[in-house]
Amino acid sequence: MMEILRQLQLLVRITRTRNIARRYFVVNGFDGALTMLGMIMGFYVSEAATIDVMISACLGAAIALGMSGISSAYVSEAAERRQELRELETAMIRDLGDAAHGRAARLVPLIIALVNGLSPLLIALAIIAPLWLSAIVPIVPALALQIAIAVAFVIIFMFGMLLGKVSETFWLLSGLRTLCIGAVTCLIIFLVSV
Amino acid sequence: MVFVKKLKLDVLKPHVPNALELARAIADQGHDYRVSIVVMEVDEKTETVEILIESEDIQFENVADIIRSLGASLHSIDEIQVANQPAPD
Numbered sequence: 001m002m003e004i005l006r007q008l009q010l011l012v013r014i015t016r017t018r019n020i021a022r023r024y025f026v027v028n029g030f031d032g033a034l035t036m037l038g039m040i041m042g043f044y045v046s047e048a049a050t051i052d053v054m055i056s057a058c059l060g061a062a063i064a065l066g067m068s069g070i071s072s073a074y075v076s077e078a079a080e081r082r083q084e085l086r087e088l089e090t091a092m093i094r095d096l097g098d099a100a101h102g103r104a105a106r107l108v109p110l111i112i113a114l115v116n117g118l119s120p121l122l123i124a125l126a127i128i129a130p131l132w133l134s135a136i137v138p139i140v141p142a143l144a145l146q147i148a149i150a151v152a153f154v155i156i157f158m159f160g161m162l163l164g165k166v167s168e169t170f171w172l173l174s175g176l177r178t179l180c181i182g183a184v185t186c187l188i189i190f191l192v193s194v
Numbered sequence: 195m196v197f198v199k200k201l202k203l204d205v206l207k208p209h210v211p212n213a214l215e216l217a218r219a220i221a222d223q224g225h226d227y228r229v230s231i232v233v234m235e236v237d238e239k240t241e242t243v244e245i246l247i248e249s250e251d252i253q254f255e256n257v258a259d260i261i262r263s264l265g266a267s268l269h270s271i272d273e274i275q276v277a278n279q280p281a282p283d
Contacts, residue, residue: 014210088208091239092267099265101208 011104024116028069032120036127037152044145045193062124070117077109127152156182195281198252202273203245207266223256
């Protein structure tokens with residue numbers, strides 16, 4: 001088990017996967033959070049849809065975000081890794097298919113695709129969880145939407161904190177900045193819908 | 195019985211894994227391996243290194259395998275020391 005972990009660590013290091021995966025996680029996760037916030041805000045302002053319609057629409061969008069994240073990241077990363085491997089093979093004047101670099105070129109696109117796809121999917125599911133709860137616990141749909149909007153804002157703020165940690169800037173400022181992006185999004189949706 | 199005591203290898207390797215990781219991986223092949231690596235030349239994507247391995251009984255095939263599996267190429271054996279001595283009990 002330790003040997004597998006060491007091997008995986010080496011492959012991740014060879015391809016600088018940690019930074020790339022973190023970037024994909026933040027970019028697509030933020031995308032997922034903002035998309036769900038926009039949809040839920042739209043439902044909240046329009047007051048027209050039933051909870052079932054809201055859940056189906058949000059779930060459909062969440063699954064589409066996940067599938068889009070997995071497929072797009074896999075296709076682009078696999079092409080990038082193959083290109084990098086070819087360049088290294090030319091420099092080394094040997095086939096690296098059976099070496100750590102070849103294994104990394106095959107495995108890393110899968111890891112990045114999973115991160116890129118699961119990040120918006122799981123975040124979207126967390127944001128629409130209050131809508132599901134409203135089907136079990138007897139609360140009014142408007143309250144469920146308000147809770148979902150609050151969850152979305154908390155997640156968006158946490159993304160800001162994470163970015164602050166990565167860029168070694170003040171976490172609160174960074175969190176407030178992403179929170180502002182969410183607030184502006186809500187404001188635009190509200191103005192368009194009125 | 196003939197034992198390989200010392201090996202000096204000329205190896206071309208990618209920048210990653212670095213010299214420390216390569217040395218550790220080679221040293222991992224035997225309980226008493228002492229490994230030192232000198233970087234001789236650095237290019238855009240590769241570097242040429244001189245690897246010196248010392249032990250009571252170097253298993254050359256294992257060393258060559260680990261070098262290959264880490265993406266490096268063994269160019270030549272530049273120095274070797276072997277000894278004919280009784281096998282340990």
